[in-house]
Amino acid sequence: HLMTWDMYRQRWMQEKKEGRDRDFFGLFMISDRGAGKTHFLSVLGVTLQVEFQEFDGSSSITWLVSSAHTDRDELDREIKDNFPFDGLWYTYAGYPKFQYRFTHGPTMKHISAVKADSLKKGRVDFVLVNEPQKMAKRVPAFGLGRIKYKGGLAVFAGNPPTEQKGKWILDWEEKYLERRETAKPYPVRFVYLIKHRDNPDFTM
Numbered sequence: 001h002l003m004t005w006d007m008y009r010q011r012w013m014q015e016k017k018e019g020r021d022r023d024f025f026g027l028f029m030i031s032d033r034g035a036g037k038t039h040f041l042s043v044l045g046v047t048l049q050v051e052f053q054e055f056d057g058s059s060s061i062t063w064l065v066s067s068a069h070t071d072r073d074e075l076d077r078e079i080k081d082n083f084p085f086d087g088l089w090y091t092y093a094g095y096p097k098f099q100y101r102f103t104h105g106p107t108m109k110h111i112s113a114v115k116a117d118s119l120k121k122g123r124v125d126f127v128l129v130n131e132p133q134k135m136a137k138r139v140p141a142f143g144l145g146r147i148k149y150k151g152g153l154a155v156f157a158g159n160p161p162t163e164q165k166g167k168w169i170l171d172w173e174e175k176y177l178e179r180r181e182t183a184k185p186y187p188v189r190f191v192y193l194i195k196h197r198d199n200p201d202f203t204m
Contacts, residue, residue: 005029005040005191012153013051022151023185026144028132028172029157031193037157041128042078044155048126049090049106055125056150059105062126065143067113067134072098075110075130113139119146127154133166134158140168144187 008027015022031037045062052060066072076092079100086092090102099109111118113135119127119142127143129135144154161169172188179186 005193008189008191009044016052016151016153024187024189025147025152026154026156026188028169028176028188028190029155029193030160030169030173030190031157033159035193037159037193038074038130039078039082041130041155041157042075043082045075045108045126045128046079046083048153049100049102049108052125053104053106055152058123059107060125061123062106062108062128063111063119063124063143064108065111065113065119065127065129065139067131067139071130071134072110116142119143125150125152127152129154129156130158132156132158133161133163133169136165137168 005027008024012022012024012027029037029040041064045064048062049060054060064072064075066075080086080092083089088103090100093099093101097109099107101107113119113129116136116139119139124146127147129140129143132140140154140156146152147154158166158169161167173190176186176188176190
């Protein structure tokens, strides 16, 4: 049985709120271009700010990780188009912070994947990675490492990799499919918005 993006999202949020153990802390969305992955990622980002005002007693912090200014700008357009409440729900600070500060406490800020070491600094509860197929493996590895022991969530939204740089995605996916076949846990779940070569199911 292949769970959908929304089912995984709701399951993780419900289990976190109830204080139950969760068997995954990473969620990977693979889609074709134009399938809506950036939309889903931006909506999820704001949803997490609303649903989790605090995380372990402190105002929650979310990172939006992109490898290029164009990808960052695309996320900003989606957020402002879907949540045109700058000055009401949040205030947005551009250069050099590139940060959304919500009126009830949480913050959501852009982080550049160009300097992977930047993902090793500062507190973070949610890591949302845009176009991970453009990034080297250490970028998502650092992101997962930051939230693994705190019980946070890392979400990746990208296209099937076509270059060597993104081969790590295929490696992760292969391990996930192997574990799923044997009903063994794997910390990252995959959701497909395409008719994928290894999984013909289409899910939204």
